[in-house]
Amino acid sequence: MPPLLLLVEDDDADAMLAARAIRKASLSARLHRVKDGDEAIAYLQGRDPYRDRAIHPDPAVVLLDIKLPRRDGFEIIRWMREQPAPLSRTAIVMLTSSGRSADISRAYDLGANAYLCKPTQHRELVALMTALGDFWLERCALPAAGACPAEADA
């Protein structure tokens, strides 16, 4: 089963374009999108309708917007980092349109692992998703795997 990317994004257009970019970047991952902070937490806790972990596995990476209805991205980072493993250490990659230095610092302070700004051009978004897949899904030793990824044969 390919790893799961959980996209927390309230804007439908941004979510569709992110899905498209991930498809075009040919990531070896499945994408599941939730629309707000409460849904994100329901998914991460495995509450209904996300109880079946065979269909809704723990995400390998959470792609998290900041400005969200109900609970914002900062609250989600804080909540995740207060949970037992695996959520306490699940990779959190911010994907947001805020380039404010206060937001960047706060996200890292709370425990985000990376901070990406939404590009204005779709071409750039595809490039960003390609880089994200290459780093987080191919090369990174994620906590759930507990081992370094196998090296590609030269």
Next chain:
Amino acid sequence: VANPLRDLQTERVLRLLVDSVWDYAIFMLTPEGRVASWNPGAERIKGYAPEEIIGRHFRTFYPEKEQEERKPEHELVVAAQVGRFEDEGWRIRKDGSRFWANVVIVAVRDEEGQLIGFGKITRDLTSRRNAEAERDQSIKDLESFNYSVSHDLRAPLRAIEGFAAALGEDLPSPLSPDVREDLAQINAAVKRMNALIDHLLDYSRVSRADMEMVDVDLADVIDGVLPLGPDGAIRTAIEPGVRVKAQRSALTQAVSNLVDNALKFHKPGLGPAVEIVASRNGGNMVRIAVKDAGIGIAPEHHERIFQIFQRLHTRGAYPGTGIGLALVKRIAERFGGAVGVESEAGRGSTFWIDVPAA
């Protein structure tokens, strides 16, 4: 023989002085803190007539919580120990309303050094404090407005650009020239809107946000904007070691806007040729001049071009948002400097900004 100096140094005259002061509460306290005298300023600010307050402890001017904490008594102890105590805080008028006070308490001692009481001077700074609070609030409002603008206006733009790209990919290829042109127009409009948002945010930021001026090496700033032009298009002549008092990022923006313009408005068929000259300008200003050999500007337009959204050319001829020079002007003004232009149509332009020397 009349001696006007001595005449004005009598106790009676000094009392008349205190009694004529309307702007400050000036009064004496006994060593225990009871009110011993009262001037018109005190009556005006605190609302008590002399007979209502003389003899009462000055703790009555303090909010209840501070009375419980024995803050007034503590202030007298400090004043007696070090000679003086100064504080700002809320105080209470006779009618129970609050005012923001600046308070100075001085220990008054006789010739033997014996404490005979305290002098107390109080100013009502409520309106100044309110103005500061309003200013802080409007800066906060502006910041959250700017944040919403950049966040909420860009989201639909990302969608327009993204779906136009999707359309181009999903339509059967090859695209017809018309479709290709339509998509290109959408992209150009998106780019323009993004630039407008960027520039408007820059403009509102330099207009309102706090700016901390520091000592900046001008050559450093100018070096930072040089990569804007193609190799050899920009020459510089900067007085060695010249430093200015400015906010670095805003100064960089101002200079780069001028250089941008100088590169942009070159004569058709001729490449840009730009010279940046910076030197002390006689007094305590440094002039940064950006000269080009471009299309120039007729004198009747010189004033207008520094106003926001004023443009002299169609977007097709020279792209732009109409904010660049307005931003330069605003930045120069925030620094306590000025901007100007010398130019004639067809004969190049020299734009300058004066910035205070460090």
